[in-house]
Amino acid sequence: MTEQIAKAEEVLRNTNDPGVIQKVLDDNPELKGLGTYEYGWSDSDTAGATAKRGIDTSVVEDISNKKSEPEWMLKLRKKGLKYFERKPQPTWGADLSEIDFDNIKYFVRSTEKQAQTWEDLPEDIRNTYERLGIPEAERERLVSGVAAQYESEVVYHQIREDLEEQGVIFMDTDTALKEHPEFFEEYFGSVIPVGDNKFAALNTAVWSGGSFVYVPKGVHVEIPLQAYFRINTENMGQFERTLIIADEGSYVHYIEGCTAPIYNTDSLHSAVVEIIVRKNARVRYTTIQNWSTNVYNLVTKRAIVDEGGTMEWIDGNIGSKVTMKYPAVYLTGEHAKGETLSVAFAGAGQHQDTGSKMVHMAPNTSSSIVSKSVARSGGRASYRGLVQINPEAKGSANSVVCDALLVDTISKTDTYPYIDIREDDVTLGHEATVSKVSEDQLFYLMSRGLAEDEAMAMIVRGFIEPIARELPMEYALELNRLIELQMEGSVG
Amino acid sequence: MSTLEIKDLHVSIETDQGTKDILKGVSLTINSGEIHAIMGPNGSGKSTLASTIAGHPRYDVTKGEILLDGEDVLEMGADERAQAGLFLAMQYPVEVPGVTMTNFLRTAKTAIEGEAPKLRTWTKEVKDAMEKLRIDADFANRNVNEGFSGGEKKRVEILQLELFKPKFAILDETDSGLDIDALRVVSEGVNRAHEDNGMGTLLITHYTRILNYIKPSFVHVFVDGKVAEQGGPELADELEANGYDRFLTPAAAAV
Ligand SMILES: Nc1ncnc2c1ncn2[C@@H]1O[C@H](COP(=O)(O)OP(=O)(O)OP(=O)(O)O)[C@@H](O)[C@H]1O
Ligand SMILES: [Mg+2]
Numbered sequence: 001m002t003e004q005i006a007k008a009e010e011v012l013r014n015t016n017d018p019g020v021i022q023k024v025l026d027d028n029p030e031l032k033g034l035g036t037y038e039y040g041w042s043d044s045d046t047a048g049a050t051a052k053r054g055i056d057t058s059v060v061e062d063i064s065n066k067k068s069e070p071e072w073m074l075k076l077r078k079k080g081l082k083y084f085e086r087k088p089q090p091t092w093g094a095d096l097s098e099i100d101f102d103n104i105k106y107f108v109r110s111t112e113k114q115a116q117t118w119e120d121l122p123e124d125i126r127n128t129y130e131r132l133g134i135p136e137a138e139r140e141r142l143v144s145g146v147a148a149q150y151e152s153e154v155v156y157h158q159i160r161e162d163l164e165e166q167g168v169i170f171m172d173t174d175t176a177l178k179e180h181p182e183f184f185e186e187y188f189g190s191v192i193p194v195g196d197n198k199f200a201a202l203n204t205a206v207w208s209g210g211s212f213v214y215v216p217k218g219v220h221v222e223i224p225l226q227a228y229f230r231i232n233t234e235n236m237g238q239f240e241r242t243l244i245i246a247d248e249g250s251y252v253h254y255i256e257g258c259t260a261p262i263y264n265t266d267s268l269h270s271a272v273v274e275i276i277v278r279k280n281a282r283v284r285y286t287t288i289q290n291w292s293t294n295v296y297n298l299v300t301k302r303a304i305v306d307e308g309g310t311m312e313w314i315d316g317n318i319g320s321k322v323t324m325k326y327p328a329v330y331l332t333g334e335h336a337k338g339e340t341l342s343v344a345f346a347g348a349g350q351h352q353d354t355g356s357k358m359v360h361m362a363p364n365t366s367s368s369i370v371s372k373s374v375a376r377s378g379g380r381a382s383y384r385g386l387v388q389i390n391p392e393a394k395g396s397a398n399s400v401v402c403d404a405l406l407v408d409t410i411s412k413t414d415t416y417p418y419i420d421i422r423e424d425d426v427t428l429g430h431e432a433t434v435s436k437v438s439e440d441q442l443f444y445l446m447s448r449g450l451a452e453d454e455a456m457a458m459i460v461r462g463f464i465e466p467i468a469r470e471l472p473m474e475y476a477l478e479l480n481r482l483i484e485l486q487m488e489g490s491v492g
Numbered sequence: 493m494s495t496l497e498i499k500d501l502h503v504s505i506e507t508d509q510g511t512k513d514i515l516k517g518v519s520l521t522i523n524s525g526e527i528h529a530i531m532g533p534n535g536s537g538k539s540t541l542a543s544t545i546a547g548h549p550r551y552d553v554t555k556g557e558i559l560l561d562g563e564d565v566l567e568m569g570a571d572e573r574a575q576a577g578l579f580l581a582m583q584y585p586v587e588v589p590g591v592t593m594t595n596f597l598r599t600a601k602t603a604i605e606g607e608a609p610k611l612r613t614w615t616k617e618v619k620d621a622m623e624k625l626r627i628d629a630d631f632a633n634r635n636v637n638e639g640f641s642g643g644e645k646k647r648v649e650i651l652q653l654e655l656f657k658p659k660f661a662i663l664d665e666t667d668s669g670l671d672i673d674a675l676r677v678v679s680e681g682v683n684r685a686h687e688d689n690g691m692g693t694l695l696i697t698h699y700t701r702i703l704n705y706i707k708p709s710f711v712h713v714f715v716d717g718k719v720a721e722q723g724g725p726e727l728a729d730e731l732e733a734n735g736y737d738r739f740l741t742p743a744a745a746a747v
Contacts, residue, residue: 446569448604459591461591
């Protein structure tokens with residue numbers, strides 16, 4: 001097996017040389033599945049190798065000490081640990097029984113200090129980000145700020161000066177806690193309380209890294225802020241913590257991406273993202289999740305939206321072994337809006353259990369959920385959603401559309417739409433479809449010259465187009481490329 | 493000069509009731525530039541022949557051969573047949589949601605030619621072809637066949653025929669569902685492909701009206717999975733006048 005992995009790594013190191021790849025793949029046909037994940041290389045790993053495994057109070061104290069945190073944060077972390085230990089694993093959703101919490105490394109420090117230029121990063125890490133195309137996006141001004149997290153901490157960070165001048169804050173959460181404690185005392189854990197669920201509790205106990213964003217009143221950040229999360233070490237636990245506050249009438253689009261090397265044993269990514277959307281503000285949060293298929297991705301994301309505000313989650317789940325993620329919007333002010341566009345791909349060995357949660361707590365609030373999932377090669381895609389309308393939320397409206405596409409007959413899809421309506425004066429719509437790629441559709445495209453996997457990819461791209469359309473162009477292209485990679489070797 | 497040869501073709505399909513034989517020994521040879529019309533009653537196997545030539549996986553060839561310039565077509569997948577120069581204008585073109593015509597046409601052209609067409613000349617070529625077929629420019633941005641009317645779908649099939657420039661085209665009831673003007677512009681499109689590229693055509697139809705525009709040199713009467721009779725254009729007129737009665741076996745006529 002280790003020999004196999006070494007060969008797989010050789011393939012991945014040479015991803016720029018199709019000749020070499022083809023030869024290695026021809027010699028080792030069993031590697032074909034591995035080769036299709038493009039981001040599976042790993043860097044040398046001294047920091048990770050020496051990191052402690054398992055979790056107890058000393059691990060939590062150690063993290064807090066290293067960060068010289070205020071006392072209240074350490075207390076909160078310890079509370080998180082208690083909840084984590086006490087709370088049972090969820091009995092619904094994906095199978096989490098194989099996660100070995102004692103084998104996970106909860107904190108890995110890869111560099112001593114955050115870099116302000118890519119050149120200041122250790123070469124390994126810099127190369128990794130170059131290959132992921134992050135500095136390039138920054139140079140081309142496709143993003144107006146970048147935060148790059150490697151293992152437990154943000155190693156590079158930059159924001160455009162003009163935004164800083166307007167009072168926009170975009171920095172890693174650890175630094176923000178030091179420099180802007182007032183926000184944290186007020187908001188940290190206010191949207192997702194420490195004991196919300198087992199994995200939010202774990203995150204609270206061992207959180208590290210993530211982004212803090214503050215957009216002042218009336219400021220519109222026209223070009224997205226980008227965060228990139230990379231796990232390098234095996235059995236890593238990454239627990240970033242993100243807090244976004246959009247003050248009245250402001251706008252920001254935050255985009256995150258994530259990848260990891262392919263390993264034999266599992267890693268855990270368990271983030272908490274809290275968002276506060278003030279009156280008439282709008283936040284769009286886009287995720288392109290492409291973890292390798294040995295990562296458990298168990299993330300809690302929630303926004304509260306004041307009067308007239310809008311929260312939009314665009315949630316793309318392509319990678320990971322298991323994902324459980326249901327971005328939520330609590331509509332607390334009149335005319336607040338929530339929207340989730342979710343797209344999930346479940347390939348061999350993957351279970352994507354995704355969806356969204358909309359809670360209407362004020363009159364005339366509206367929400368919509370559009371979920372599209374594709375399952376192939378025995379993968380499983382589940383939609384799980386909750387729409388809750390509280391008694392006082394008169395005149396509220398919600399619509400849910402979930403469409404599943406099955407590429408073959410061995411894959412699975414299921415839907416769990418929960419509805420909890422405690423008010424009569426509401427408008428609801430729910431549509432769900434399951435479709436199979438039809439033989440006639442494939443034949444039509446193939447009779448126009450497209451190879452079977454190209455035809456399949458075209459059908460799948462068409463299926464998720466309503467969501468790809470919402471992405472900035474580079475990300476839509478990236479998503480399409482990922483689909484093509486996913487679909488390669490999916491047929492025949 | 494190319495040749496498409498169909499030799500003693502037997503085809504069956506798997507149905508819930510078991511295997512069903514549909515084609516029972518079809519032989520037909522088409523050369524570049526020739527137009528062959530096939531006429532025959534409903535259910536006689538015309539679309540089955542068309543789909544089998546194009547490589548639909550539902551149809552099992554139990555006997556016989558299809559050769560394109562001597563090459564074994566049955567060995568090829570549907571995509572390879574398209575790349576080799578075969579084109580099927582389908583009786584029921586399929587919708588592909590979320591994929592624009594522009595994207596589809598360019599992707600297909602690239603697949604057929606093995607390289608991407610030059611963007612500027614291609615865009616113009618598509619635009620011109622659409623104009624000639626009187627397809628509104630909006631269609632470029634619409635999803636493939638999605639919500640198209642019956643006649644619009646047929647026009648778009650011929651648009652593809654003009655753009656992909658096949659060696660041989662099979663038109664499966666392309667004339668059905670076309671209005672009078674559309675019948676003419678579509679026929680003109682097919683005739684252009686003949687004159688410009690020497691395309692050979694197998695034209696499946698129920699009506700002689702299209703034969704006023706696209707003039708076949710051969711007419712085949714297709715009955716019960718076989719070619720029952722071959723002749724020149726006059727055979728079509730005879731069918732129009734007398735129907736298929738004289739070709740039907742007594743048993744089949746009673747159905
Ligand atoms: N999937 C199927 N299951 C059962 N029977 C089928 C199937 N596909 C085709 N057939 C049968 O095969 C026969 C030939 O069908 P085909 O579509 O080739 O006829 P056609 O000559 O094109 O008819 P039309 O003029 O109505 O288009 C018909 O009897 C049809 O019912
Ligand atoms: Mg037919």
